[in-house]
Amino acid sequence: MSGYGSVRxxxxxxxxxxxxxxRNPDAYNIAGIIRDAFTPRSEGGYSAAxxxxxxxxxxxxxxxxFGIGDMVRVVVTTKSGTTEHHYGKIYQFRKANGGxxxxxxxxxHSAYVELDHHTSGWLGPLSEVTPALDDFEIIRSxxxxxxxxxxxxxxxxxxRCAWHSxxxxxxxxxxxxxxxxxxxxxxxxxxxxxxxxxxxxxxxxRHGQQTITELTENPELITGPxxxxxxxxxxxxxxxxxxxxxxxxxxxxxAALYAKWKExxxxxxxx
Ligand SMILES: [Zn+2]
Numbered sequence: 001m002s003g004y005g006s007v008r009x010x011x012x013x014x015x016x017x018x019x020x021x022x023r024n025p026d027a028y029n030i031a032g033i034i035r036d037a038f039t040p041r042s043e044g045g046y047s048a049a050x051x052x053x054x055x056x057x058x059x060x061x062x063x064x065x066f067g068i069g070d071m072v073r074v075v076v077t078t079k080s081g082t083t084e085h086h087y088g089k090i091y092q093f094r095k096a097n098g099g100x101x102x103x104x105x106x107x108x109h110s111a112y113v114e115l116d117h118h119t120s121g122w123l124g125p126l127s128e129v130t131p132a133l134d135d136f137e138i139i140r141s142x143x144x145x146x147x148x149x150x151x152x153x154x155x156x157x158x159x160r161c162a163w164h165s166x167x168x169x170x171x172x173x174x175x176x177x178x179x180x181x182x183x184x185x186x187x188x189x190x191x192x193x194x195x196x197x198x199x200x201x202x203x204x205x206r207h208g209q210q211t212i213t214e215l216t217e218n219p220e221l222i223t224g225p226x227x228x229x230x231x232x233x234x235x236x237x238x239x240x241x242x243x244x245x246x247x248x249x250x251x252x253x254x255a256a257l258y259a260k261w262k263e264x265x266x267x268x269x270x271x
Contacts, residue, residue: 022138032062071191087195158185
């Protein structure tokens with residue numbers, strides 16, 4: 001039966017797996033992961049069984065507490081009362097009363113997070129801070145990265161260095177909620193890219209705010225009639241075009257009406 005002959009072998013597998021998932025191995029207690037996710041064999045070493053659920057649970061449990069410089073996501077409420085997801089790095093830990101710790105805090109209560117796209121930083125309890133990586137899926141399968149690559153090459157170049165090199169993309173970062181993605185080479189893949197993609201998504205939401213409000217108040221706008229002019233789109237067509245670009249932003253009721261509208265349309269076509 002296959003397995004790992006030594007603690008060293010199993011450690012290196014864990015480190016490689018963490019890296020492949022876009023995690024920083026330094027942020028994990030590897031001994032704890034070995035204890036929880038691997039079984040010692042009678043002949044020495046560890047079993048190879050890497051059950052996905054067991055692995056996930058062990059990794060979540062043994063992530064070290066937040067550290068200074070960690071890229072995180074926080075929720076900011078704007079003046080108009082909407083919420084936005086912002087990304088930034090933890091700059092400092094604070095006490096519950098906002099005070100600064102002397103020395104290294106053992107169990108910090110709050111964090112001050114520096115934000116690039118907001119008028120101020122963010123100060124709040126660590127319980128409201130989410131590691132940026134939790135919002136993204138990191139994909140390294142070449143067939144997945146290039147599944148819809150256009151001809152003639154049928155592979156994607158790195159988004160960042162494509163203009164001066166022909167480096168192929170090796171990592172695809174997918175924002176889980178929106179499905180927005182960026183493809184990069186290993187050299188260009190870092191925390192800042194997560195924040196960049198997350199902020200792109202945040203700006204789509206910000207710019208779509210008026211449309212979101214309109215479709216929340218009058219969901220039926222999305223099923224408005226088709227224009228009878230070839231040159232000018234009707235309001236309904238404009239709403240539907242917007243919904244096709246930003247499906248994750250469409251308010252629930254309008255989304256349901258639109259889904260039904262599409263169903264009726266295809267039924268009419270096949271009838
Ligand atoms: Zn690159």
